[in-house]
Amino acid sequence: MGISKAALAGTLESSDIQITLSPAANGIQIELTSAVASQFGEQIKKVITQTLQSLGIDNVAVKAVDKGALDCVIKARTIAAGQRALGQKEPAWEVL
């Protein structure tokens, strides 16, 4: 499924990640900016992709600006952005 509107979650503070989702048609496209991209870039993308898929989103453009976030933070921000993009009022607790 795709998303109908753009959504954002997270900040640019140290140890956070800002995830921006926009509607797109060609699968999950991630544009990642991170100071630790050379060491953790693939892992960050993997967490974002898996989290989006667990929400049922498989067509989306992702802009991720990472400030050294741990996997749990990346997952939380991606869920928040995803649920906002889907217009869900209540968190889908079962995917957490």
Added chain:
Amino acid sequence: MLKNKVGVEISENVLKQYGYQPFAGTKIGHLISQRVAPAVHVMAGPSKVATSLADVVKNNVRDGMTISFHHHLREGDMVFNQVMQLIIDEGIKDLTLAPSSLTNVMNDMVIKAIKAGTVTHITSSGMRGSLGDAVSHGLLPNPVIFRSHGGRARAIETGKIKIDVAFLGVPNADEMGNANGMTGDAAFGSLGYALMDARYADKVVLLTDNIVDYPNTPASINQTQVDYVVKVDQVGDPDLIGSGATRFTKDPKELKIAQMVNSVITHSPYFKNGFSFQTGSGGAALAVTRYLRQAMIDQKIKASFALGGITKPTTDLLDEGLVKKVMDVQDFDKGAADSMHKNPAQQEIDSSWYADPFNKGAMVSKLDVVILSALQIDTDFNVNVLTGSDGVIRGAIGGHQDAATAKLTIISAPLVRGRLATIVPKMTSITTPGDSIDVVATELGIAINPARQDLVKQLSHIPGVPVYTIQELQQKAADIVGQPVPIQYIDRPVALAEYRDGTLIDVIHQVQE
């Protein structure tokens, strides 16, 4: 390939090409070291004041020479860029740049000078930011040689660094070149690193914005050493020379680490009347000084001396009588710089006296306790302060290798920084050998070097200070951040890290894009 004492594989080619012996241990031994002497251009004129810096550059700097600067003006430096621009404009090529260190304000100009072919060799304590990045990606044709402050003093004294022209910014000087670092708009306190250049360079050019009446005292640099005094508009921006008023950290992680460090010190056998110490300028180090002050008052203990780079919290201890002498090679803030002027117990020392392993006794060898920082620590207690987790140069050796020879060397560092582990199985480069590191203090607890069973006994039961093995701490860090992908390097050395005795401790390679 052969392995040096810290297990770094170094090719015979590198050793041969750059004239190195592999690092073989921290012991210096009783060798005889030969010092060199500079050429002296005899003069007896009434004044050395030159009106044109451009003329001084033109008449004294030639292709292939070694030129030097000091970094006491730190981010407020207005000397380096001015001089380097004139040298580039003059079309001079193939210089060796041999400053005591390079600060961020110099980065763009160094890159420009490298691109122009003006600078082809660099030796420094360190480099950061855009310059470190450019060098790590192969900008400089020859590897940078990184030396500790004591190592640079040794290299200058033994002629490994032969300075042709030293350009030294000073906040005051008289017409003959008597100068100190203590008064004037750009006052920065101790001239510790620059004193080596003044003594050993063939030509010494002082740049100042403040020519004072002859004779100028106290004269840290004196007229017997100086060839030119050049008047410039401004040598430094006072707001950027030191980190203004020192503010204590409120970061709970830094405070926790500082408490750990303080507990280690106060429970060690070295914490007794007449002990000596060195702390750095980081947030945790400043907090340690504050905790240590309270412990000294509570237990009625006074220190014989504090050493190295000095901050106001340390000169406050001097004012309170808790420390008898401050032996000062550089001042990190205005408070410390001002204090040197007022308090005769705050002695200016040069970097040889401070830390040089090849003299008749450096002060670091009398040091009881030192607190040092780290970018990375490995499970052999080796420390990296030169390269980031991405392999890119972003630090300086400073006095790290030198001060680490203290009786109790404590590395204070957070377990993780953002997503980067500080304690790792393999670092991006080795600066200081684990042999000289005794305790690693993190926010979670400490690890004691198993080579120091005496400390294991003494420090294993401190309330509130959990003891782990270094491997356990490394595992805890890995559990938090996950497994990083190894850095890819190109087989081309971009920097050589010397140990303080001039042997080769590590080779830093170009990073792949």
